[in-house]
Amino acid sequence: MAANGSPVVIGVGASAGGVEALLELAGVLDADLPAAVLVVLHQPADAPTVLPGLMDKRCALPVRHARDGDDLVAGTVLLAPPDHHLLIVRGRLEVTRGPRENGHRPAIDPLFRSIAVEAGPAGIGCVLSGLLDDGAAGLLALVRHGGTAMVQDPDESLYASMPQAALEQVPGAIVRSVAELGAAFSDLATRPVIGGRRPDPRLVREVAASRAGANVDDEDRPDGPAAGLVCPDCSGPLFDLSEGNMLRYRCRVGHAWSEQSLSSVQDDGIERALFTALQALEDKADLQHRIARTATERGSTRTADRAREAAHHALASAGLVRDLLAEREAGDSA
Template identity: 45%
Template sequence: MPAFRRDVVVAGASAGGVEALRALVRSLPADFPAAVLVAMHLSPSAHSALPLILDRSGPLPALPATHGAPLRPGVIHVAPPDHHLLTDDGSMVLTGGPTENGHRPAINATFRSAAVTAGPRVIGVILSGALDDGALGLRSIVDRGGLAVVQDPADALYSGMPESALALVEAECVLPAAELGAALDKLVRTPVDGADARPPSPALLLEDRIARDGVRLGSVAPGELPPSGYTCPDCQGALMEVDAAGQYRCRIGHAWSAEALLGAHDTEFQRALWTALRSLDEKAALAERLRQNSEHRNHGLLVHRYAGTAKECTAAAETLRKFLLSLTEEQELEGLP
């Protein structure tokens, strides 16, 4: 492979990511010679104002990504809600492939796709966000000879994503978001010897195919992947281990990292506890009503029985309510959704 320049920059962000992205694009020069793709976790039903926000934040135009449109140097292409943003031979591909860590667009899907189609020409950028989204995708870029750039965790509103990325890959640079633009401009203008380009692994190609073509994991790797013993929070199907670093997929193709899976099961656990709390409150209210009815009818034994039930349920509900509120406070302190 002859010498080349890195001409594809993919950036991933989640919680706190709007401010980080604004700082990044504000620091990019007007003649930035690479295409920029942005994948940020969005609500699937929401209208995204992110392209307009980024367009107003710096000298480069920012546009919603369009299926089949070419990657344009000096343009920021933003993944729309409920679509994975992928690349293919210099153009963009939007798909409705399986969610990853509960998200579509997914940062890992965009990063893996760029790693497959552009290889060592890619620079992956991880910005503010909770948990570990994007870390495995960034590793795919580095494995193909691309570069990793990470926002300094101390500069991020939510440090989970930058810290997880740095635990998995060696970054070319770790800087505050406002300083990343200058670093990226230098990196994309530096000629690179193509002798060290590495082919994509079969596992990388398989995962990219799932996001790109919507193929079911069970139809392309039957019996080849070890069962994890866990279930998919999206569809309740069995999860298979596809990566020793802690990446799981169900037969449909939903993907989960170990950390995101833990968070999803924690959400399910809390939902079950809130349901139990509601049942306790309703049972206490019903028992109190029956106590009052029995009291009016002078049914002393029933009055005593229903009063005891109401008291027990009220006490249990208060204990459970305090526990759930303490969990909510912990999540807010940790920056978890």
């Protein structure tokens, strides 16, 4: 327990492959765990979830979705509801539809940052299986505020990307299999909490930006220079919040992006644009062929020749686009 009487807080983040990891984790948590466990799993906004019930059947602790205004209570497991971030704000839980982060709501980084601000050295963050790198930046912030970082062993993760990204930012994180996490949590939660420091004001502002109704005034824009990039969620300008080898960006209204997540969504946008261009070029060729046939029937040779030439150029350009798409597919499978 922290010096102020608040319980130790354990934040757990998971994505692809995370359901399996969370079900296994539920079965190894000790019944007398002296900590509040908060869980974020990437999930579709409109998908009903039975995960809390499934975890509750396997867990010695009560498991349910978090509710806005819940107290932090040791010996409970609370999950972020679909389409809501889960934060700690002034000692209570806040379930909020704030701006998406890394394309997700709920996202892992906002939870970890709020634990860093509210719990400091009494905070523990754990990254489980998942794609890309959500959780890495928040885990680093938590460690910088005296908290403890844990990572599922990438070798046993169904998807190792998130654990590996976390280890790149926090090389000293404790690495355990899911089967070993229950004992590790109990051990860490019973250790004396020593020290603590005033939260970084920039981190406090980032937590505020993850809440619904974040300010968008010039004075409240993100702490960083304009990045010259556009936010994929709102098309607003992104500001550079990068530190060292960790690239991060946030727009004025609060959408935030890590390096891998921004790159992934840009790749998706490029692919959509290429398919749109391919469709437009093939439509143009089809139309020009029709114009050529009609012109030929009217005896308008010059118009027919121009249309056939336009169709030829459109198909040639379409071929180039197809080649680009094939190169991208080959690169993805390499």
